[in-house]
Amino acid sequence: MRILFIGDIMGKPGRKAVVALLPSLREEYKPDIVIANAENLAHGKGVTEKTLQEIMSAGVDFCTSGNHIWSKSEANDLLSRPETNLLRPANYPPQNAGKGYALVPVGSRQLLVINLMGRVMMKEHLSCPFRAFDEILETVKNKDIAGIFVDFHAETTSEKNVFGLYIDGRASAMVGTHTHVQTADDQILPKGTAYITDTGMVGLRYSSIGVNYEGILPSFLYQTPPKHEIADNGLVGFHGVVIDIDPSTRHATSIMRIQKNIEV
DSSP states (O other), rough: OOEEEOOOOOOHHHHHHHHHHHHHHHHOOOOOOOEOOOOOOOOHHOOOHHHHHHHHTTTTEEEEOOOGGSSSHHHHHHHHHHTTTTTOOTTOOOTTTSSSSEEEETTTTTEEEEEEEEETTTTSSSOOOOHHHHHHHHHHTTOOSSEEEEEESSHHHHHHHHHHHHHHHSSSSEEEEESSSSSSSOOEEEOEEEEESSSOEESSSBBBBTOHHHHHHHHTTTTTOOOOOOOSSEEEEEEEEEEEEEEETTTEEEOOOOEEEEEE
């Protein structure tokens, strides 16, 4: 089973890059499923039906998210639909709309996709992602699953590192998201889990993690509030990973980073 995972898609330039590049990436890598982090689709914060449909029409099959999933009012409706292909982190309070994991059909097989959020240096007060992972595995232990894919949306490298080692051998892959800068530590952990600390983003190349740097600069120079603005056009960096999983063992056999630039 081959998974193409796309890092946090930042606003209109990120969506344009996905529309432009994904068909050729599908042809080049021939993934069985394409998953993307969609929490920043709508002008960098949140997701709307229109922006979600735009990337789905381009070839994305399923979406994870993170702390910005609630930034647009449409989120509750999108997450609550029975046929939804959008997750929110599983360790949010259970009363929240949506779900944090799903059994996703991939051909004749099923892939368990789990979305979790870290707690270190995050303002949200969420339940423990480590225990949440254990609880999810217990819930699906009798299901026929060909692979287990985890998007761990977290701030610090240490929490991501430790979480990856905690689930090593029990998950097929763990990709880190949230910090928008791709790390160079793609690897297969000792017990068979594909791992990368952060997948990176699909967003403006010369920016502050996807946001116009001119609006952020005064917050560093003068300690004044930043302006969250994203240009519609520019050079976009497209970052993702391709992961191969052996369904007979549910262990990963390879992980490879994708880095491309495109003018949109």
